[in-house]
Amino acid sequence: MGSLKKRIGIVVGTRPEAIKMAPVYLALKDKFDVDFIATGQHKEMFYQGLSPFGIKPTVDLKIMEQSQSLESVLSKTVTGLSEMFKDKKYDMVLVHGDTTTTLGGALASFYNKIPCAHVEAGLRTGDLDYPYPEEANRVLADDICTILYAPTPWSWDNLKHEGLADREHLVTGNTVIDALTIMQKRLGINxxxxxxxxxxxxxxxxxxxxxxxxxxxxxxxxxxxxxxxxxxxxxxxxxxxxxxxxxxxxxxxxxxxxxxxxxxxxxxxxxxxxxxxxxxxxxxxxxxxxxxxxxxxxxxxxxxxxxxxxxxxxxxxxxxxxxxxxxxxxxxxxxxxxxNQPNPYGDGRASERIAAHLSHYFGISETIPSAFEEVF
The missing domain is CATH 3.40.50.2000 (Glycogen Phosphorylase B;)
Incomplete structure (x- = not known):
């Protein structure tokens, strides 16, 4: 069995990423040495998403500037993360979704030969203009990531059709349902x-x-x-x-x-x-x-x-x-x-599945987690 303290960096930059990766951080932090890395692609809105979970970023690259361009966000993300990765020596980096931070985190990991796991992999419209630039971001990230965490069977089918069937993967459900479940209990939402x-x-x-x-x-x-x-x-x-x-x-x-x-x-x-x-x-x-x-x-x-x-x-x-x-x-x-309908996007256990999968991947656990299955 391997060490319980493999080093993992979670890279996030926007409010939706913060919300969707907060449950992943909470699920990983007891098993791994985890850093929550903010690029600063969003500023005030990012902390709005993160604060209800009681999480503060380990580091904030603060790349945001007035009227920032996509090119500027990407270049500063890759450069800032690469400098950090050379120092931190992560065993795994996790990125989420389809933002410019997602692509930058995947590229920085690839350039520094660090395995990268893509949470919410495989979402596709099939049109690079819709949504723009997110469709291109997620396609490119999936191609260079080591592990693909597809939220639904449909998203995994997309990846298989793109020739990625042999890639390490797990269908997890979407982590946003985990976040909703946590907040609903905490806030007593009826x-x-x-x-x-x-x-x-x-x-x-x-x-x-x-x-x-x-x-x-x-x-x-x-x-x-x-x-x-x-x-x-x-x-x-x-x-x-x-x-x-x-x-x-x-x-x-x-x-x-x-x-x-x-x-x-x-x-x-x-x-x-x-x-x-x-x-x-x-x-x-x-x-x-x-x-x-x-x-x-x-x-x-x-x-x-x-x-x-x-x-x-x-x-x-x-x-x-x-x-x-x-x-x-x-x-x-x-x-x-x-x-009265089941939610086809998740069951609130996606983060639990990701943590179990990474534990198995690193040899910490012999248990292979079961995949999320949609209920019709």
Whole structure:
């Protein structure tokens, strides 16, 4: 049997990564010597995601700058992490998802000959422009990572079709469900207490400009039509997003525009909602956990498992489709249906599976963890 204190570096840079990797850190820290490494791709929003779990980064590279470019974020991430990796000598690095930090962490690991595990591997839309640049980030990261932790059987199928069937892997479920389970218990969230509440989020780069204008126009029409519903829209801090949102939606009596919320406050809000309108990847997974149907403001999704189950509706930034799906959900009280469906994205044990797999990988344990299986 090997040492219980193999050194692992968890690399994160954005708020969603912080949320999704916090349970992984908590599952690993008793078995391994773990560093939680922040690149600083996000600043205030990153710490909003991390603070509810009581975790502080071991180090923060603080790469964020005003009006930062993708090229700048990637180059500073690879350079900063490489300097750290030369000193720390990790036995394994974990990256998550599809951000520029993800790609930078995978590249820095590859350049320094450190095995890298990709959590949330295999998500695909099949179109490098949607989402941009995330689709390219995750494809490139998967190609150079040593271990692939696919969240669902569908995502593992994508990797097999790309010729990665022989790569070390495990289907784990998505770690965001672990995070929700932790926070739900901690906060005492009751998903049965629904209100006439609609949660709205939108931030994706491919929706900037005209698509975001169409989304906001639909939201305005719905808010004016459904006056007995309150619409709450935590607006992303990016000025490109805020400029459009406030110009179209400010001043509508039953529509509240807020700054981004602390993670625990947002979860309490989402759990009470009857509908979510979002272009977020994470909310596609979080909504079903709380019995909330999601109208997805994107052309394509890398998380299609919810669509045939009718817990996610693919509307795109199309005003008429958004309004059509909203009418369907409200007129059929569809949140009652969603509340009784199993979540195809995870069961709250993904982090436990990752910890068990790494223990087996390093020879610490002889137990091979079972894979996550979707329930239909």
């Amino acid at each position: 998903t049965d207490e629904k209100e006439n509440l609609v949660v709205v989020t939108t931030h994706r780069r491919e929706n900037w400009g005209s698509p975001l204008e169409h989304i906001c126009a639909a939201i305005k029409d719905l808010a004016l039509e459904f006056k007995d519903f309150k619409f709450v829209f935590p607006v992303h801090l990016n000025p490109v997003v805020r400029r459009v949102v406030y110009s179209v939606l400010d001043g509508i009596p039953n529509l509240e525009l807020t700054d981004p919320m602390e993670y625990d406050d947002f979860l309490k809000l989402l759990a009470r909602a009857k509908v979510a309108l979002s272009d977020s990847g994470g909310i596609q997974e979080e909504g079903p956990h709380f019995g909330v149907p999601v109208i997805l403001l994107r052309h394509v999704t890398e998380r299609p498992e919810g669509i045939p189950r009718k817990i996610v509706f693919l509307a795109g930034p199309d005003s008429e489709k958004i309004k059509e799906y909203f009418h369907f959900v409200v007129e059929n009280t569809w949140w009652e249906y969603v509340s």
